[in-house]
Amino acid sequence: MKLHRTAALGVCLLTATTVLTACSTEPVEAGDAKSSTTPSPSTSGAPGGPGGSGLSLTAAIKDIPVAAERRDGYERDAFRHWVDEDSDGCQTRAEVLLAEAVTAPEQGERCSLTEGRWNSYYDEVEVTDARKLDIDHMVPLAEAWDSGAWDWTPERREAYANDLGAERSLVAVTAKSNRSKADRDPAVWMPPAESATCTYLVDWTATKLRWRLSADQAEQDALLDLAGACPDSTVDVEPAS
Secondary structure, rough: OOOOOOOHHHHHOOOOOOOOOOOOOOOOOOOEEEEEOOOOOOOOOOOOOOOOOOOOOOHHHHHEEOOOOOOOOHHHHOOOOOOOOOOOOOOOOHHHHHHHHEEEOOOOOOOEEOOOOEEEEEOEEEOOOHHHHHEOOOOHHHHHHHHHHHOOOHOOOHHOOOOOOOOOEEEEEEEHHHHHHHHOOOOOOOOHHHHHHHHHHHHHHHHHOOOOOOOOHHHHHHHHHHHHOOOOEEEEEOOOO
């Protein structure tokens, strides 16, 4: 089942305490160096928002198992993407763009997209040309490999690389911001827009927990330190099957 952001979730300006669920376009993920359209602020009591039913951000971060990373054997091709899982003519990249559009694009032959409008929440940039957007894996493929995906079956890695089952997993952002992130974790890279901090921490944490991925010690320390700016943020976890 696809659970992606609606157009109403495309507003990219957030307060420091905003919590939301998130969604990654361009066939390339910035070379995999270690490296949502953003919804409007959550209202009190909404899932994942202040007063929501999830774990506090700090508690959720502490639930991520800590383990040393393992990069040996990583190849991007180990994660098959982008696929047309439901055979509707639109591959994962296009599905994310359609779901995250603030203004719906025109859909042409082979799911080509023209017109439309998107908000890149990493850098608060409005984009009107889908070709200028990348689909970012919230936890990059190389980072996922390092954190446990090295031990997965090819089928599970494909499911991860095309995860439309949770809004946090893939997000349409500017190519510039995606390539700046590359495959780095929050100990090394955070979105340049201050308004994105809490959203990004929630999205990263939820994705790691959804796929039962680990964090290295530096990553967990950085997450906990950064989470101090997000005291009202909560995380609702949707475990992957």
